[in-house]
Amino acid sequence: MGAVVWILGLCCVIATGLQTIRADDSLPIVVRLHRTVVDNTNTNLNDSDESKKECKARGITCGSCTSVMLCNHENKMVASYECSSVDAQRPYCVGNGMCTNIMDAQCNTPSELCPPEQSYAFYPVPGNCSESVYCNDKKFAMKQSAPSSSYVFNSLVQSWTLRKTTADCFQINCLSSTMQNKFYVYKPNPRLYFYCATFGPMTFECSENEEFNETKRRCEFACKKEGKFAIPDGNGGSQTDRYYLCLAGLNGSYQLFETPCPTGLTFQTDDCKLPPPPATS
Ligand SMILES: *[C@@H]1O[C@H](CO)[C@@H](O)[C@H](O)[C@H]1NC(C)=O
Ligand SMILES: *[C@@H]1O[C@H](CO)[C@@H](O)[C@H](O)[C@H]1NC(C)=O
Numbered sequence: 174m175g176a177v178v179w180i181l182g183l184c185c186v187i188a189t190g191l192q193t194i195r196a197d198d199s200l201p202i203v204v205r206l207h208r209t210v211v212d213n214t215n216t217n218l219n220d221s222d223e224s225k226k227e228c229k230a231r232g233i234t235c236g237s238c239t240s241v242m243l244c245n246h247e248n249k250m251v252a253s254y255e256c257s258s259v260d261a262q263r264p265y266c267v268g269n270g271m272c273t274n275i276m277d278a279q280c281n282t283p284s285e286l287c288p289p290e291q292s293y294a295f296y297p298v299p300g301n302c303s304e305s306v307y308c309n310d311k312k313f314a315m316k317q318s319a320p321s322s323s324y325v326f327n328s329l330v331q332s333w334t335l336r337k338t339t340a341d342c343f344q345i346n347c348l349s350s351t352m353q354n355k356f357y358v359y360k361p362n363p364r365l366y367f368y369c370a371t372f373g374p375m376t377f378e379c380s381e382n383e384e385f386n387e388t389k390r391r392c393e394f395a396c397k398k399e400g401k402f403a404i405p406d407g408n409g410g411s412q413t414d415r416y417y418l419c420l421a422g423l424n425g426s427y428q429l430f431e432t433p434c435p436t437g438l439t440f441q442t443d444d445c446k447l448p449p450p451p452a453t454s
């Protein structure tokens with residue numbers, strides 16, 4: 174635990190730039206520039222706990238579903254690294270510590286840090302702004318670390334951005350008892366929010382034009398650009414006699430107005446329009 178680890182002398186092989194994960198759409202994977210620090214104690218990633226293995230013999234073996242470890246004669250771990258730190262396209266550990274692109278079937282446990290809405294996307298690690306998880310279609314979370322401590326995860330750009338003020342690093346410690354059983358909006362991207370369950374954090378995501386309101390404990394419409402937007406009616410459809418109007422305010426902010434359609438028009442997609450003629454079949 175907590176061991177800062179050196180990749181078996183190969184430490185200088187550093188991949189830079191962007192690569193694409195196999196069979197996914199075009200979402201880039203940022204290859205880590207650093208040796209991996211393996212420390213799950215503060216990250217509250219429960220999903221890999223079950224897969225965590227112990228040293229049974231001297232040599233190289235899988236430390237978890239995504240990491241390799243080196244064991245000594247006393248069956249103690251002397252070194253460990255994430256497969257993704259060596260090759261982002263071979264993030265899984267199988268068999269005798271081999272990194273591959275195919276996950277061991279028994280590793281396939283979904284992570285609470287991966288909301289169901291989106292796959293192949295990066296999500297924050299609530300307890301550490303220098304880390305993120307990459308969630309695949311099975312909601313398996315692969316931890317990624319910032320290339321340097323001067324960078325923090327930015328979920329809006331799906332990459333790392335320079336830490337300029339302390340506010341850039343948003344972290345909550347869900348394991349502290351005062352934090353538990355409550356919702357928290359993820360301030361850098363209020364579309365995301367966490368619930369601190371007793372076993373650790375759970376990540377949720379509002380739909381596209383919404384942000385989480387901690388007071389009301391629910392997602393609500395938020396203006397992110399100018400335009401006219403449908404008001405959900407609560408039944409999966411939208412209201413037809415009124416709409417949300419978003420106008421530019423000061424300093425890149427937006428003002429929200431709830432506005433009725435002129436009499437005789439109904440809101441359709443992006444504006445108040447004449448009702449469609451009755452369907453003739
Ligand atoms: C956060 O993550 C970084 C990168 O993995 C690690 O170096 C650092 O120790 C972690 N910080 C805490 C408080 O766990
Ligand atoms: C991980 O989750 C399982 C089931 O959800 C739970 O039984 C276990 O105690 C958790 N482990 C930790 C370290 O929180």
Ligand SMILES: *[C@@H]1O[C@H](CO)[C@@H](O)[C@H](O)[C@H]1NC(C)=O
Pocket residue numbers: 385386387388389
């Ligand atoms: C959340 O809702 C409350 C109550 O309506 C409101 O006063 C507050 O401004 C909202 N917060 C955000 C961030 O929109």
Ligand SMILES: *[C@@H]1O[C@H](CO)[C@@H](O)[C@H](O)[C@H]1NC(C)=O
Pocket residue numbers: 423424
């Ligand atoms: C907008 O920016 C100006 C100067 O940059 C600042 O004085 C003002 O308070 C800001 N207004 C709002 C609403 O943030």
